Amino acid sequence: MAVTDQAAASPVRGASAAPLRRPMRLFRNLSAKIATLPMILTATVIFVGCTGWTVVHSFTSSRLLPRLDFVGLDQYDRLWSTPKWYVAIQNLAVFGVLSLIFSLVIGFVLAALLDRKVRGEDVFRTIFLYPFALSFVVTGLVWQWLLNPELGIQGVVRDLGWTSFTFDPLYNRDLVIYGLLIAALWQGTGLVMCIMLAGLRSVDDEIWKAARVDGIPTWKTYTHVIIPMMRPVFVTALVLIASGIVKVYDLVVAMTQGGPGGASEVPAKYVMDAMFGAQNLGQGFAASTMMLLSVVIILIPWAYLEFGGRRRG
Amino acid sequence: IDFEVSHWWTSGGEANAVAKIAEAWEATGNTWVDGAIAGSGDTARPIMISRILGGDPMDAFQFNHGRQAEEMIQAGLLLDLTDVAEEQGWRDIVNPPSLLDACTYEGRIYCAPINIHSWQWMWLNNSVYEELGLPVPTNWDEFVDTADEVRAAGKVPLAMGGQSWQSQGAFSVMAVALAGRDAWMAVYGDKNAEVAAGPEFARVFEAAAAARELSRGSNVQDWNQATNMVITGEAAAQIMGDWAQGEFAMAGMVAGEDYTCLPGLGVNALISTGGDAFYFPRQDDPEVTAAQKQFAAMLLSPEVQVSFNLAKGSLPVRGDVDLAAANDCMRKGLEILAQGNTIPDGNMLLTPDTTQQLNDLISEFWATDMSAADAQARFAEIIASAD
């Protein structure tokens, strides 16, 4: 830097004050750096640190207590030879895909309906949203009850005369995952709807007008114009739903405890069972490392696209 | 001193029983801080373990004794109770001695057993059979023979809750009863995979497959809901531990008259001697340590043993107390105990890891059409890899 040269060459009269020195880089925006310290610590110590800790311990034979006696890939061998794990990931895949699709579709359709200048929009919106305020424990309890063959919907319908009516997803191995889905959707679609509604509201009115002038039917305007425009909204919703799916645990425990016969196992429950039920921390950590790995594989490209690609102009 | 006790005894009878200990404890001038977590051990265990790991442990906690606490002992996290045990002569009074063995690690004693629970019971509703004009079965085979008629009457022959530990427990009961003590010990105690794959257990799996059919139609989750099916006559029988009789008692039913209990399924009258025990995390405060030892001693005192076990419906850990108020079934149990026809509890022989695997296997077996042979093969695998 030619600070001094420049100042000396400067024709400015009365430039008596000696030129200031450029401040140190590290201390620029010091307040900002201090203020984000909690976030930085959380990101590094908790998320990176604890994740690392977990990954490291997944290579040990830790049982009840974390111990550093490494056994290589044994825990992973065991993991991938456990039928329950396969059931769990298969369930997660089915549940994940279905709940993604249905959440997005239902959320969007509800939002689109509400966006049609509906009377009492506030009331409907609140109705669709309130389940989100309830915990999964509560959701699980209520739906477990509604889906109970004797007490719930099946029982009531049979009492009405259709004695052959069968609706007992929680007691049917093939249907149990859909039973979970019903409850999960009930709880989660409200928020998706809210996000979609906000997204729809942000669409320029003139686009709608243009489509009407072009003679595009409403449904086609949605599918061909509006939905493609709402990509960022869908991404946000997707992230929210997906982060919930990976972690789905409470609901399963509250509704089925993995049953019947392990048919509704999910990875998070596998982890919990391994860590606390089986007191085999290493196995639990191995399973959670696998979960983490899949999350990272899915997320990194997305994060790159979302945050690497565009910067604030 | 405020004495915090963690446990998962929250149901009516259980809470009642805990209250007895608490009363006795408060009578000594200490304060009982209750740390109840409902659910089961799976909910409570992470809490207890993290409390201990976090360096702010409770003063005492309930555990199924057995191998669950081994590592904590190794890590030096638990209080050594050997001096209390010697002072009180636990070696002499605890019956069966295997209970104390389960608390012993490398010669030192780390837990105070409090009761004996046994799994090996089948509970039958007499009125169901009376209505059908059948004699109440006295063993497993008779039960199976009459099952078709029970089914024809629109009732479920065998009630079974959906949780995995229930089917696994029932399976284990059948194994003891049908395969016999030696084969059972070979598999569960010595982890002998050959026996596990052998003919004795083949029979057990076939019986289990039959029982699976008999239990179709019991759409309940909790064990006591299943028990309730037996009580109301919706189902004829249930295989469940002795805690079930608390439910019968609460429903006002009388053992021997309204319901029948068959230890060891009426085949092999053996009972396992599992149970609950209290452990004490090591703490720096000598005052706390003293209180912990005082608490441990109190647990095995005859008064607490009687009042607690009567409330809980379990058997006392000392053979020298008199349970005058015991009912028909408890008496049967006490008798078997007195004869020494006991086997250790699965929790003492198997690591939780293995138990979990067995739970998963049996519950899957129970809920699907898995063939007995397949199930047995996987069973043998698990036993082979157990330690």
Next chain:
Amino acid sequence: MTETAAIPPLAAASSPSVSIRGLRLAFGAVTVLQDLDLDIAEGEFLVLLGSSGCGKSTLLNCIAGLLEPTDGQIFIKGRNVTWLEPSERGIGMVFQSYALYPQMTVRGNLSFGLRNARVPREEIDRRVARAAEILQIGPLLDRKPGQLSGGQRQRVAIGRALVRDVDVFLFDEPLSNLDAKLRTDLRVELKRLHQSLGNTMIYVTHDQVEAMTLADRIAIMKGGRIMQLGTPDEIYNRPANRYVADFIGSPSMNFLEGQWEGGAFRGKDILLPIPARTGGTARPAILGIRPEHVMTGPLAETAPLRTEVIVDIVEPMGADTLVWGELGGKPFRIRMDGQARVRPGDRLPIGLDPARASLFDARTEERL
């Protein structure tokens, strides 16, 4: 109201392309358009001009069928279209925000409506190619709107109306989002487009330069009514009332308050003989004179009325110079040649020409 009388012979002669009869539109209790009648001739370029919120867009949306009128009828080419769908009215519309479908290419944008109407493929291609040629967007056909500049986007938006071969083009402030230079260029292109296509065009703006340069006729709106309908020249030189006079022209007309005394206007320090356009008695009146019609320099000497203005601010604008001064205690604006050399504080001799002044009744504010 004025506009009924003001419909010029032009519209009456040829059959009108768009006719509006008794149009009224209310949002709940708020009446946004009131009893509007309007005839637009075949091939005419009509500009709706007015300040923000006066109802221009609302009127345009009614014509397009995007808003349903509370009362009244709309005819396009003699057909009552009041309750037809927008796409059935033979109109095309261009919006301020372009309203392009962002996920489609330019070609997709142009053809979307046609594909939807099941126009045959070759026909679509033909029309798109023609529109692209007219608007010079051929090389852009495979880009997405996000990759286009504002001017290019607006061209595509126009193209979208063009391909549909409509009778009437509707524009809602199509150039407002563009920068000054582009605005000038596109304005000329639009004018050229109109000349070559000959379609009827209805154009909403609040930019008077656009209105003046593009329009065959201008409708000045205020509060949901049409204040004056006429050619740019009429509007500019013979505003029907004070509002229009004030609204049109930048900087705006100078107003002097005074008295109309049958043949002459008498204001503070001023007496200007004006050939009687209206008879009638003496009454309070307002004299309006445009800054560019104030005579200065040698011309001022020859004017019927001569007076002086004290210069306050001088704004050289290159081609001409704006002088802000004071006359009769009120601000007075003068537009002079770009070469003029005036300084603040100068006393500038000026002349007023009654032939180029407007006179309004002070009470009704109507032109006398």
Next chain:
Amino acid sequence: MTETAAIPPLAAASSPSVSIRGLRLAFGAVTVLQDLDLDIAEGEFLVLLGSSGCGKSTLLNCIAGLLEPTDGQIFIKGRNVTWLEPSERGIGMVFQSYALYPQMTVRGNLSFGLRNARVPREEIDRRVARAAEILQIGPLLDRKPGQLSGGQRQRVAIGRALVRDVDVFLFDEPLSNLDAKLRTDLRVELKRLHQSLGNTMIYVTHDQVEAMTLADRIAIMKGGRIMQLGTPDEIYNRPANRYVADFIGSPSMNFLEGQWEGGAFRGKDILLPIPARTGGTARPAILGIRPEHVMTGPLAETAPLRTEVIVDIVEPMGADTLVWGELGGKPFRIRMDGQARVRPGDRLPIGLDPARASLFDARTEERL
């Protein structure tokens, strides 16, 4: 570069209020400002003019201290402020979007900076009252920005700089968000404010009318460099290069390609003797002539060069009329009187005056 040579004596005479030396600013790999030197005299009104993205706002932000330059120094009143906080530089800034604090009243907005600087209460009240008086926003003091019109908001924003008694006012397109009429009014108010306060003002715009009317000097920027720095008159009449010539004036200057032959310009169909401003040999050159400097009507008869233009489009704008025609196969714009009556297709006789034409080297595009 040109600008060094172009610093007029004005700046050198009085001590400069703002001096910029060797300023360079890069966002990563993109250099937005390059080796910029600039001196702004005490009390001067400097306008930074340029098309979008040329770096005007960036330069202003550097002066304000909102962006840290990559290299170079900035002096305000002789003090090196390059690394001072914005609030310590003695500057006030007014933004395009007003940037008022929405939850504070007008009074709160005005006094926020003073409260931050711990100015005593009475002093704050005094200054707010004075600013309110100057800007005539007294009655609005207790309203929130949401309750103000655009023009009122911008006045408050100016007031916020005013109360802080700063040496230098910085404006970043303060009038762009206002409508045409308000823009004209506020422009005049700003000019008046500058005349009465006498502060140094630096004003960014891309509206040339604003630039021409407000500026003491204009700096035309392009790609992070200053293309020309001079008074509005210089910029308008003696553009330093073709870019500036093209940029200034609306509609823009007509350019005719041809040959400079020492004393005369020869283009297609044209030969125009031009008094030699630069010697040198014959070379390809471009003749620039502003639409308003094209002579028409009787004047055209007397011009040194007479020719004809075929009229393409006529845009009446009230005060004057724009004619778009063709000359030598290229579009040619003419600005005529508002009264002019021309029709598309006419052959319009015109005259060119060499004294009012600019000549550029075709290669360097610099003025000859």
Next chain:
Amino acid sequence: MDGPRGPRPRRILSRGNIMLYGTLIVVAIYYLLPLWVMVMTSLKGMPEIRMGNIFAPPVEITFEPWVKAWAEACTGLNCDGLSRGFWNSVRILVPSVALSIAVASVSGYALSMWRFRGSETFFAILLIGAFIPYQVMLYPIVILLREIGLYGSLWGLVIVHTIFGMPINTLLFRNWFAAIPEELFKAARVDGAGFWGIFLRVLVPMSLPIFTVSAIIQVTGIWNDFLFGVVYTTPANYPMTVQLNNIVNSVQGVKEYNVNMAATLLTGLVPLIVYFASGKLFVRGIAAGAVKG
């Protein structure tokens, strides 16, 4: 000119409208059904529940289950229902919500307006953290809290809630602040406001919607939390959900569904009230925080 005249005949019950409202009402019923069942059941006596239809309204309304759930249901030895846990939950909720919002808003603010090298990287890590199952972190955090001596205290729990609320809330705040015109921020700097001055005096007062959204999300999450509340505190501080869990999961003969439902409703009341009360603000905040950015 031909064609119909006069105002258009209006039909309120057009086919489209019937479809629209029909669909909405049917869906609304699906969403309300569980709530209806919960409320109805909680007002019935046990015999009625065993006999009847879960959807039927109570023949005889009784508030006993509510009283029992609130004040009498047993948790181990303490038979004072949910009441004790309620106050614990409040004591956990208030500082947790306050701290987590404070931290997240400041982080979001710094991320959107005071970027520095690496800030986005940390943020990306934080976001990925949102996908990690909590269970994985249980033990390491226990160890961390032990090391800083906060294990078992209320503040330990508050910190845990803050940590796990950080990703989503920081994202919301960051997007919100990023949508605020940069010029406002510049104006405040010229006016001499520093990092905190701009935040507290300019930005916070205009950010009510996003604070509402964040508060709602945190209130819901923290109030409904069971695992952290029980793992990182001592029984003296157990939140309401622990009592709920104990009431619901203690199996005593027949399940007392009415008490369970009453307890469930009581526990859900706080977040429900927050939702019903915040209404439009929530949607607005979501619109600003979730959709943009």
